[in-house]
Amino acid sequence: MKTFNAGQLIFLLIVIIPLSWMIATVVVYPMNGLGLKATWKTYQFGMLWQVLFADNIRSDIRLSGVKAIGAGFCGAVMVLVMMFLAAKQSKTSIYGDAKFASDADIRKSKQVTWGDKSKGGIIIGSHKGKLLRYTQPDFISMGAGTRAGKGAGIVIPNLLDYDGSMMVLDPKQECYTITSKYRQKILGNEVFLFDPFSRKTHGFNALTYVDLSTEQGVTDLLSLGETIYTTDGKSGPEKHFNGESQLMFVGCAELLWFLMTYRAADLKSFGIKHCFSIGTILELFNRIPMEDVLANREVYIETTDDPHVLFIIKDALDKFRHYVELGDEPKSSVSGTFTEKLKLFTLPLFRAATDRNDFDIRDMRRKKMSVYLGIMATEVDIANNLLNLFFNFAIKVSMRENPDFVRDLKYDVIFLLDEFPAIGYMPYIKKAAGFIAGYKLKLLTIYQNISQLNEIYGLQGALSLLANHPCKIIYATSEKEDADKFSAQLGYTTIKAKGKSRNTSKGGTSRGESESDTQRALVLPQELSTLKFDEEFILLKGENPIKCKKAFYFNDxxxxxxxxxxxxxxxxxxxxxxxxxxxxxxxxxxxxxxxxxxxxxxxxxxxxxx
Known part of the structure; x- marks a missing residue:
């Protein structure tokens, strides 16, 4: 605690005594019934002296003078305290004045509610037994290592609390096992489980969302091709062969649609399933020789005189010709890239689950739906292409309709992405976060450490990605890089540092003490690694960070x-x-x-x- 020496006390008295007297010379007037205007006109500096010491003054008036001195003393102390606090605040700001949000700060927050569900929002923590909810449309990120309690502390609580639509990456199907019945029976959600490695699954066919009988369908097909064989963020041979594979994918899809619509017998002759799906596209690529397709060019063109259909079949034939004319080596590279991305579609269970479609992503803002992508941990390593396709495509499909112009899009959709890096590169999240939020899509992205994001998005890309998440939840971390960055983001404050000196001369030894301001992180990196298991920090844009508890569902x-x-x-x-x-x-x-x-x-x- 700060103490004052004799010299400092004498200085304070020298300041307080005259300041108290000056204030009292004014206060004595209203104490004797004069208003502000009368005080201004009749004020005399020596009046207080007369009130106190003149012989002909009534006792009640003399008492008012004593009271005025008391009021003056209190006023002088208040003035000095305010000056001290102002000076301290000014001094602190030189090195930083970061602090944790007080209860009053949390109550006044425009981004977070405390114990109030009326505004909805996503549960981000618990403070003094009341839930904290983030109510803004922006993204939320959470850095949490393995076994940090992210499932019990944020994933499951939100699945039990949020009654709108949710799309959940559920690597162990724990979320589905614990929360799906409540969401179905009590929250009124239609519930779907997509696990194409199991018989216990609903179906999802991406080509259900591509209608090539319309002009928009061609654009949607190109978008799907880019989702599977992305060129965004790629360079060199990878970008080139992904681009070539895109062309082949679009061409095969166009040919498949044409044959299904106009020449179904041709499909049957090659033993190809009559189904507009990615698995059938791969089947067509492997079974129908491109040369045979090109040889039938005139037959196909003469099938119809519809300009739109002619455009589709001619475009497919042009892409096949381009592929056939490639040299053996580049053709082999294109073929390898094309089939590698689609290899899961050769698995019988996977093919069965992706040849049909049991839920419509476009309806998730029209009615309450919960979709659990429940890839088991044993399949996550081989399912990265599926995860990437599913979530990137789901966002793209959802952005085809703008809720500002389509009134029945009334529900927000939360994408709850546990183990977010397993999805791979997601260009929309990196580049168009604010744009996505305007479509009633909210993302809660959960990762283990920043190095995972650096590996996928690059150093600058990861910084950009995290910058698009204005609300950040921080659990204890043992990664030095993460601890350093989170510590810096939590901010710095100013503390007093004391120093001792010792000087020796012929006259003897003298000792001295000095005090100076120095900078300290609000939370040191090493303190982040020793954070209690049930504690967390919440970073908010433009507001003080919150230190609080995790909102564990169990035992609550x-x-x-x-x-x-x-x-x-x-x-x-x-x-x-x-x-x-x-x-x-x-x-x-x-x-x-x-x-x-x-x-x-x-x-x-x-x-x-x-």
């Missing part, structure tokens, strides 16, 4: 009550642990997660294709 009756409401067995177990009480009360005991899941009552009832 707000969330657990929701699970109890859809599971009779869980309800019975909770009652047994709590003397007949199952809901509505803090501090209840609950079964362990493994036991809770063993009841098998938290999964949605799915209608799957036979």
């Amino acid at each position: 009756h707000y969330f657990m009550d929701k699970l109890v409401s859809v599971s009779p067995k869980l309800e019975a177990a909770v009652k047994e642990l709590n003397k007949g009480v199952a809901t509505g009360k803090p501090g209840l005991k609950y079964p362990k997660k493994e036991i809770m899941l063993s009841y098998g009552e938290l999964e949605a009832d799915l209608k799957l294709a036979a």
Whole structure:
């Protein structure tokens, strides 16, 4: 605590005494019934002296003079305190004045609500037992290492709280297993699970969203080709062969649509399935010789006189001719790139799940839907192309309709992307974050460390990506690079540093102390690595950072009550642990997660294709 020496106290008295007297010479007037105007006209500096010491002054007037001196003293102290605080604030700002948000700051926040669900929003933490929700349309990012509690602290809480549409990357299907029934039965969502490596899956066929009978369909097909064989952010041979593979993909899709519509017998003769899907495109590429297609050019062109259809078949034939005329080596490279990206479509279960379409991404803003992309951990390593296609394409499809002009697009869609780097490169998120937000699409991107993002997007690209996430949630991190960056983003403050000196001369030894301002990070990098498991920081654009708790769903009756409401067995177990009480009360005991899941009552009832 700051103390004052004798010299400083004498200085304060020298300042306070005359300042108190000056204030009292003014205050004595209104204490004797004079208003502001009368005080201004009759003010005399020596009047207070007369009130206190003149012989002919009444006792009540003399008492008002004493009171005026007391008021003057209080006023002088207040003036000095305000001057001291102003000087301190000015001095602090030289090195930084970062601080954590106070309760008052949180209440006044324009971005976060505290314990108030009326404005909706995404749960980002908990403070003093009340949930914090981010209510802005902007993106949210979270850096959290393995086993940091991100699933229990942010993913599952939002799935149990947000009643609009959600698209979830669910690598272990834990989110689906715990939350899908509640979202279906209580929140009124249509629930879908897409796991093309399993028979327990709904279908998703990207070509359902491409209608080549319309002019817009050609544009949509080109967009799909770019999604699969992206050239954005690529260079050199990779960019070239991705571009060539795009041409082949578009050409095969155009030919497939033409044959299905006008010459179905040709498909049958080659043993190709009558299905407009990516798997069938790969099948067509592998089974129909390009030379045979080109040899039938006149036959195909004479099939119809529709200008739009003629454009499509001629465009397909032109792309095939370009491919055939390539040299053997470049043709082999194009073929390898083309088939490598589509190799999963040769798997029987995968092909079956992607030849049909059981949910429409375009409806997610029209009605409440929850889509879980539940790729199991054992398949994540080989499913990166699928993850990239699914989420990039979902965003592109959603941006075909602008909610400003289409009134029935009334629901926001949250893309909850756990293990975000597994998706790979997502150009829209990097370049058009604000643009996407205007289409009622919100992203919560979760990654383990910044180096993952650097590897995918490059150093500058990763910086740009994170800059598009104005709300950042920070868990404890052991990565030095991450700790350094987060520490810098949390800001710096000014502290007093004391120094001691010792001088020796012929006259003896003298000692001295000095005090100076120095800079300190609000949170040191090493403090980020030792952050308690249940603690987190929240960075907000233009507001003080918040230090708070993670919003764990387990052992919190707000969330657990929701699970109890859809599971009779869980309800019975909770009652047994709590003397007949199952809901509505803090501090209840609950079964362990493994036991809770063993009841098998938290999964949605799915209608799957036979």
